[in-house]
Amino acid sequence: MIEILNSTELAKARHTGALVADILQTVKSRTAAGTNLLEIDQWTKAMIVEAGAESCYVDYAPSFGRGPFGHYICTSVNDAVLHGLPYDYTLAEGDLLSLDLAVSLGGVAADSAISFVVGESKPPESVALIDATERALRAGIAAAGPGARTGDISHAIGSVLREAGYSINTDFGGHGIGSTMHQDPHVSNTGRPGRGYRLRPGLLLALEPWIMEDTAELVTDADGWTLRSATGCRTAHSEHTIAITEDGAEILTLPKRANA
Template sequence: MIEILTPTELAHARGTGALVADILRTVRSRSTVGTSLLDIDRWAKDLIVEAEAQSCYVDYAPSFGRGPFGHYICTAVNDAVLHGLPHDYQLADGDLLTLDLAVSRNGIAADSAISFIVGDSAPAESVAMIEATERALHAGIAAAGPGGHVGDISHAIGSVLDEAGYPINTEFGGHGIGSTMHQDPHVSNTGRPGRGCPLRPGLLLALEPWVMADTAELVTDADGWTLRSATGCRTAHSEHTIAITEDGAEILTLPSAG
């Protein structure tokens, strides 16, 4: 299903997007050396409930997972990159942490992810990988606009990741979003321009470039959810929800002022 949002629904999407970004900003500020991933999950739950919103994850049970997910935020550390199931692990100095959050409020969902280094140690290779996903994300956003195609976005993302030297996995990527978290179209992290679904005003997309340092192969943890690099290398993931507008693309998952 591909949804085209009305102006009223788009206004709700802006509110949900800001909420997601604000929660990620708050949780990131609290995620220090010694923090448990279960504490992060509890903070996310409290902030979602306080905002009278709904988690898109807690009851999430797709065919590829061992569902329901049962938690409120994805917490992926070091070689974990997607669907990181929170567990009793305390963050260490230099850990590369990815937080991925999807929330629904007023009937519209938004989805965003950030990767960052915990503590004072910042391995140069990890920083470079995070920055590459952020550049790819912004390249994808710049390529999004009415009259274009999903392939334009995929090509822009993939060009940045390829130039940075990272293998690209095409099993998981970005997606449409709206009244539900995961919708068509699929937005691969590499592709050919001019191909795929046309971009129309009112279409919401979650763009999420992610990479693993030296492989494109994923393995699944025994928990049935957490996806890791097959070689044990580090990973990074950046994501924004955007709206296609008459003028281009609007980033919805930016923190509110203050």
């Protein structure tokens, strides 16, 4: 299913995107060495409930997971990159943490992810991983607009990641989003320009470049959800929900201070 939102629905999407961005930034600001992943999940739950929103994850039970997910945010640490199931783990100085959050408010969903290093120690390799995904995300957004195709976005993202020296896994990527979290079209993190679905104003896309330091192979954790690098190397993940507009693309999941 591909949804094209009207102006009323787009206004709701902006509110949802702002909520997702604010929750992620609040969680990041509270997180330090000594924070437990289950604390992060509880903080997220409290903010979602307070906003009168709904989690897209608690009852999420796709074919690839051991569902339902049962938590409010994905917390992926170090070699975990996607669908990190929160568990009783206390973060340490220098851990690389990726947070992925999808929320529905007013019947419209938004999805975003950030990666950061916990504490003051910033290993250069981890910083480089995060920087590559953020630059790839910016490139993908710059390639999006009315009349462009999903392949143009995929090519832009993949070009940045490959130039940075990383291989690309195509099992999971970006996606359409609207009244539900995951919709068509799929947006791979690499592809050929000029191919795929032609973008139209009112389309929402969640773009999410993610990489692993020295492999493109994933393994599934014993929890049935968490996806890790096959070699145990570190990983990073960045994501924004965007709306295709008449003249480009609008990022819906920017934190307020980034909009200032």
